[in-house]
Amino acid sequence: MSVLFDGLSLGAIYAMIALGYTMVYGIAKMLNFAHGDIIMVGAYAIYTTMVFWGKGLWVAVIGAAVLCTLMGILMEKLAYKPLRGASPLAVLITAIGVSYLLQSLAQLIFGVTPRPVNLGSFGSVEILGASIPVSTVLTLVIGAVLMAGLTLFVNKTNTGRAMQAVSEDRGAAQLMGVNVNFIIMITFAIGSALAAAASVFYLMQIPLVEPLLGSMPGIKAFTAAVIGGIGSIPGAMIGGVMLGVIEKICLSIDAIKDYTTAIEFGLLILILLVRPIGLLGKKRREKV
Amino acid sequence: MADAMLRTENLGISFGGLKAVQDLNLEIRRQQLYGLVGPNGAGKTTVFNMLTGVYQPTFGTFYLDGEELKGKSQEKINHRGIARTFQNIRLFNNMSVIRNVMVGLHNQPEFRCTPAESFLRLPRHFSTEYAMRDRAKEILRIFDLEEERNNLACNLPYGKQRKLEIARALATNPKLLLLDEPAAGMNPYETEDLMRIVRGLRDDYGLTILLIEHDMKFVSGLCDEITVLNFGTVLTQGPTDRALSDPEVIKAYIGE
Numbered sequence: 001m002s003v004l005f006d007g008l009s010l011g012a013i014y015a016m017i018a019l020g021y022t023m024v025y026g027i028a029k030m031l032n033f034a035h036g037d038i039i040m041v042g043a044y045a046i047y048t049t050m051v052f053w054g055k056g057l058w059v060a061v062i063g064a065a066v067l068c069t070l071m072g073i074l075m076e077k078l079a080y081k082p083l084r085g086a087s088p089l090a091v092l093i094t095a096i097g098v099s100y101l102l103q104s105l106a107q108l109i110f111g112v113t114p115r116p117v118n119l120g121s122f123g124s125v126e127i128l129g130a131s132i133p134v135s136t137v138l139t140l141v142i143g144a145v146l147m148a149g150l151t152l153f154v155n156k157t158n159t160g161r162a163m164q165a166v167s168e169d170r171g172a173a174q175l176m177g178v179n180v181n182f183i184i185m186i187t188f189a190i191g192s193a194l195a196a197a198a199s200v201f202y203l204m205q206i207p208l209v210e211p212l213l214g215s216m217p218g219i220k221a222f223t224a225a226v227i228g229g230i231g232s233i234p235g236a237m238i239g240g241v242m243l244g245v246i247e248k249i250c251l252s253i254d255a256i257k258d259y260t261t262a263i264e265f266g267l268l269i270l271i272l273l274v275r276p277i278g279l280l281g282k283k284r285r286e287k288v
Numbered sequence: 289m290a291d292a293m294l295r296t297e298n299l300g301i302s303f304g305g306l307k308a309v310q311d312l313n314l315e316i317r318r319q320q321l322y323g324l325v326g327p328n329g330a331g332k333t334t335v336f337n338m339l340t341g342v343y344q345p346t347f348g349t350f351y352l353d354g355e356e357l358k359g360k361s362q363e364k365i366n367h368r369g370i371a372r373t374f375q376n377i378r379l380f381n382n383m384s385v386i387r388n389v390m391v392g393l394h395n396q397p398e399f400r401c402t403p404a405e406s407f408l409r410l411p412r413h414f415s416t417e418y419a420m421r422d423r424a425k426e427i428l429r430i431f432d433l434e435e436e437r438n439n440l441a442c443n444l445p446y447g448k449q450r451k452l453e454i455a456r457a458l459a460t461n462p463k464l465l466l467l468d469e470p471a472a473g474m475n476p477y478e479t480e481d482l483m484r485i486v487r488g489l490r491d492d493y494g495l496t497i498l499l500i501e502h503d504m505k506f507v508s509g510l511c512d513e514i515t516v517l518n519f520g521t522v523l524t525q526g527p528t529d530r531a532l533s534d535p536e537v538i539k540a541y542i543g544e
Contacts, residue, residue, distance in 0.1 A: 156417065158394045161383075165391040168380040175340055177366035177395040177460045282382060 001130035003252045004245065009136040010205070011244025012143030016198040017221030018228065018236035019150065020191030026167040026231035027187045030091045034075060034098035036218015038192050042068045042199030043209045044106060047117045057119055065196040072192025073185055081181065099215075106211035114210035119203055135204040146197060147237055150190070154233060159186060167231065220247075223268050229281025238279060243267075293318045293496050294339075294464055298348035300520075301338055308334045309520045310347065314498075316464070319490050322498045323511035323528065327540055330517040332500045333375055336466050339498075340372050341365040352464060367395060371462035373453040375469050375500075381442035385433060385452055388441050389424040392459025399423075424459065431455045431485060447478040451485070458489070465489065467499040471506045483509055508532060516540070 017039065024032045042064040049060040079098050083091050122134035154160035165173040166183045174180050202217060203209070220243060228239025243264055250260040271278065292315040300310035309331040316322045324332050337343040339350060341362040349358040357365050371392075380388050393399055399420045428434045431451040436444060441452060450470060457465055470486070471479045483506060489495045501507050507514060507528065514531050516523040518540040524531045531537060 157413070158390075158399070158416070158420075161387055161391050162394055164383055164387070165380050168382060169378050171342070172374065172378040172380070173391065174362040175342070175366060175372060176392045176456060177363050177371075178391065179363050179395075 001128060002132055003248050005127070005130070005132045005136050005140070007245030007248030008241060009139035009143070009201070009244070010248055011241035012139050012147075013198050013201050013205075013217065013240075014221045014224045014244050015237045015240025016143055016146065016194045016201075017217055018225040018240040019147070019233065020195050021222050021225040022228070022230050022233060022236040023163075023187050023191050025225070026233075027163055028076075028080070028184045029170075030080065030088065031095060031222075032075075032080075032188075032191075033092070033095040033218075033222075034079075034102060035191065035195060036214035036216075036221070037099050037102040038068050038071060038075075038195040038214065039199040039202060039217060040106060040209075040211065040214035041071050041102065042196040043117075043203055043213055044110060045196075046119075046200065046203060047110075047115060047209045050119070051115070051117055061196075061200050064199060065193055068192040068196035068199070069189045072188040072195075076185060076188040081184075084181075103211050103215075110209075110211065112211060114208045117203060117207050117209055119200075119207065122204075135201070139201040139204065142197070143201070146194065150194075151233065153190075159183070163187060220264065223265065226278055227268055227271050229278030232278070232280040232282065235278055235280035291317055292351075293320075294350065294352055294498070296339075296348065296350040299335070299338060299345050299350055300347035301334060301343055302346050307520055309338070309517070312348070312515075312517075312522060314350075314515060316496060316498060319494060319496055320513065321486065321490055321511045322496075323507045323514035324498060324500045324517065325502070325504075325507055325514055326517035326523070329519075331520040332517055333468055334520075335517070336372055336468055336500065339365075339466060340370055363395075366460055366462075369461075369463035370466065371457035371460045371464075372466035373450075373457050373468055373470060375472070377446075377449050377453055379441040379449055379452060379456070381440065383441060384438050385441055385444065386421070386424050386428065386437040388452060388456050389427055389459045390420055392456040393420050393423060396461055427455050427459055430458075430488065447474050450474065451482070454485070454489075458493075458495075463496060465495050465497045467497060467501075469500055469502065471501055471503045479503065479506055482506075486510060504532065 017036065020035045021032065024030065045064040045067045046060040049055045049063045050057065075098055079094050080091060083094060124131045124133045125137060154163060162173065162178045162183050165178055166180055170180055221240060224239035224243045225236045227243065228235030246267065247260055247264060250263050251257045256263065294314060294316040296312050296314045299312040301308050312335060324335060326332055334343065338345045341360055345358055349356055351357065352368055352370060355368065357368060380391065399416050425434055425437065428437055431454065433448060433452060433455060436448065441449065444452060454467065454470065471482055474482060486497060487510065490497060511528050513526060514528050515525045516531055516537050523536050523540055524534045
């Protein structure tokens, strides 16, 4: 039971990160490999506000959200916007470059040693006979609320509709008066804000900050996004939760726990063999 | 001419050494139905691409209601009042019919609602959503698509997809509508219906329409003036009947 809860909450973290990958891919048609490092930025923001400045958790969370959002927007404006219309490969390499840049900057500023950051203790609650840490429950509940909010936003608002239109056909959307640059900026902002939320919950589980903190959850979440069908928002949620649960289940079984990561990526390969577009991916008709 | 709504001055574009369109001078009056015809590859769609900002003209310029629009971005040109449809349909396929139209509506001042307002779900968010929905239904009604509003755009039959494209363009509240082969692939009955709708757009909504079409019955039935292009240059311009009976035009279409 507690394994399931752990898995669901880890899955919620993966899902929040995966949403950033999938939305940016769906709308800007690029893989933002620096997305994972935004989590690291959020984690250091929390570390700085709480440990250096001695502020409370809420200040740290809001600070991280604001910083990550700005970071996402800045990254898009400086690194990706000048490459609008360039070959996908150039954009991809740039994204990898941005990722290294962020990691190196963190190493320069904070050094390479992992530093502990204590978000405070939350205790645990009894759910269906199992003792579940409150942080796990918080992750699940807030994760679910954020994802529901995002779904509503995309489906029921002007901006959401414009986002969907840009993802379907950027050229046509632009000719219908959609401000594509603004929509892409909003997408990066939302993705990065979700990454900030993920960084908070990540630190609740593993209270250590280090410059490479974002890369593993980033890759896992990217895997989740691809499993779910990249470009699809519900796909990223399902993929993330699935991967989190599988990871925790594998880790709880002694015989296979050393192979957890291999099993996760094996699953990716398996799913791609059967369904190359991912679980909920849409087939794209070639445009002539 | 002072009352020209759209005026192009020596408009032209070259790709590398190829002059795809050159020296195009158009003057389209308010509420005119104007045709742009010519054999395949004559540069008709290229003209549309220049007028909507997809391509930057290499030569000349163009004005809408006296305002120079050359060099403006695609969405700016759309906001100024030029909307278009596409030769090969480019609907937002995986969105419902009504959402396609609502995307067109989303920049109208009366429906403007900032992301922050939507995010906080302020009352204005809901009132604009309802108003948009009503307006979208109204537009769909013109095209007899209201019943289909919750279907996915890609599931509509071909003729209706063509009509939905016009509806979506109309939703951006243009002064000038550019229709790229609106009747292509339609059966005679659908073509007849479309002619009625296009005329209605002019008479009831005061639109000015520039259209590309190969169906000469469609062109002569609707347009009072046309420009015939061949290999990027103007072959002839003027009242439809006279232009179409021009020996040069006949030669361009069917050879000597």
